[in-house]
Amino acid sequence: MSQFHSVKIRDLRQETPDSVSIAFDVPESLQSKFSFVAGQHVIVRRMIDGEDVRRTYSFCSAPTDGDFRIAIRKVEGGAFSSFANEDLKIGDMIEIFEPMGEFTLPIDAARKTHHIGFAVGSGITPIMSMIRDVLSREPLSHFHLYYGNRDADHTIFAEAIAALKNTYMERFSYQLFMSRQAVDIEFFNGRITGEKAAVLHANIFSRLDVSGYYLCGPISMIDDVRTQLLAAGEAEDKIHSELFYADGEADEARVSKPEAIAKSRVKIISDGREIVVDYRDEDGTILDAVLKAGIDVSFACKGGVCATCRARVMFGEADMVLNYGLEPEEIADGFILTCQSVPTSKEVTISFDE
Ligand SMILES: Cc1cc2nc3c(=O)[nH]c(=O)nc-3n(C[C@H](O)[C@H](O)[C@H](O)COP(=O)(O)OP(=O)(O)OC[C@H]3O[C@@H](n4cnc5c(N)ncnc54)[C@H](O)[C@@H]3O)c2cc1C
Ligand code: FES
Structure with a gap:
């Protein structure tokens, strides 16, 4: 089973007044477990109070890069x-858990294509990994970054981005949007919006052979930009997004009100073992009940x-209260977020091994 590993902090860099980047010293014996694809993340664990x-x-x-580095905005x-x-x-x-995540840009050294990134605030982190990877390992491809921040002081990796531009003049372009600092070109004043994405699409992206759009930031930016790219005729499977935090009210498509039943016999499959948990509605979510039963x-x-916390319903029924993490295809395949799910049948089998 994947597990947490205790690693030493090798380097810590103040990136902006409110963010740091942290590099881990991953010992030789763990390097293969920590190999990752650009865009992936780790879970970091620490006892605090x-x-x-x-x-x-x-x-x-x-x-x-040989550098296992994350960046954290306060x-x-x-x-x-x-x-x-x-x-x-x-x-x-x-303690860190082995890398995971589906928001990835796998490298194909032979292709000649264009990748587009939209990032806001700390959402630059996975996009930065993608930019570095494409520029160094896809020698014929281009990356175009659109990056929103409140002002220059709070722009994470501003210097590193400018340095990449100097090194890869022909293959890297970037534009900074500022919401609380005036910039010379009116278009880049204020937030990244769907309207601006539509203008960029009409004037730039539509003329390029784009293989993927990568969006990371607040849900409003992700939803607006995605809507406009789809309206401009881009295929759904070319638009990839990662949400760090769900702010504001969730829209109807993401919320449901499942009728949890008072008691359910929930069989959990984890690491090849089967364990039965007697669920009571006061337990809360399936994840709460599983953790309460001492299952790791x-x-x-x-x-x-x-x-x-993704798992698959193998038998019976369970339903989610809220979903920001699963794609429609995963739901159709029976996957649920156990931290948001309750059983809705008297017997349910849920596998964490799928
Ligand atoms: C897949 C994924 C990747 C992520 N990658 C990064 C990354 O590279 N860099 C990074 O800085 N963060 C990243 N995050 C967000 C990160 O995991 C935490 O949610 C964030 O650091 C806040 O944790 P906290 O313990 O400080 O706040 P908490 O104690 O969890 O929350 C404190 C308060 O802040 C609100 N809040 C929580 N998160 C945010 C947020 N992001 N913005 C605004 N308000 C918030 C909460 O509702 C709460 O009111 C990622 C999240 C996900 C799901
Ligand atoms: S623990 Fe993050 S979605 Fe369930």
Whole structure:
């Protein structure tokens, strides 16, 4: 079974006043377990004030850099991001889970294509890994970045992005949008919106052979840009997105009100073992009931976003209250987010091994 590994903090860099990047010292014996694809993330775990706090952070380094580095922006009042920005030091030990995630850009060294990235704030992290990887390992391809921030001071990796532009003049382009600092060209003033994405599509993307759009940031940006790209005729499977946090009210497509039943016999398959949990509606979600029964399964955000708690319904029925983490095809295949699901039949079998 994949597991947490204790690693040392090798380097810690202040990227902006409210963000740090952190490099792990991954020992030789673990290097293969930690090989990752650009866009993937790790779960980081630490006991903070007696609580087992787990959060997901994307790699900002490229897989072949030999640097296992993540970047963390401080969220006001945030348990882990405050700890990482204020207390973590070089030499400290921290637990990390092996890399995972479907928001990836696999490299094809022979192709000649264009990749487009839209990032807002800390959403630059996985996109940065993709940019570095494409520029170094897809020698004929181009990457075009559209990156939104409040101002220049809070733009994570501003210098690294400018340096990449100097090295890869022909194959890398980037545009910065500022919401609280005036910039010379009116178009780049304010947030990245669907309207702006439509203009970019009509004038630039439609003339290029684009193989993928990669969106990472707040849900409003992701939804608006995706809607406009689809309206412009782009195929759904070319648009990839990663959400870090679900702000605001969830729209109807993401919410449902399943009728949990009072008691259910829930058979859990995990690591090839079968364990029966007697679910009671006061247990809360299936994940809560599983953890209460002492079964060790993966989870992180508990907010329906990261999909770490994904499992498949093999028999019976279970339904989700909220879903930001699964694609429609995964739901059609019987997958659920166990942190958001309740059993809706008297017997259910759920596999974490699928
Ligand atoms: C797949 C994935 C990859 C991620 N990668 C990164 C990354 O590379 N860099 C990074 O900085 N973060 C990343 N995140 C977000 C990260 O996992 C945490 O959610 C974030 O750091 C906040 O954790 P916290 O413990 O500090 O805040 P919490 O204690 O969990 O929350 C404190 C308060 O802040 C709100 N909140 C939580 N998260 C956010 C947010 N992102 N923005 C605004 N308000 C928030 C909560 O609702 C709560 O009110 C990623 C999330 C996912 C799901
Ligand atoms: S733990 Fe993140 S979606 Fe369930």
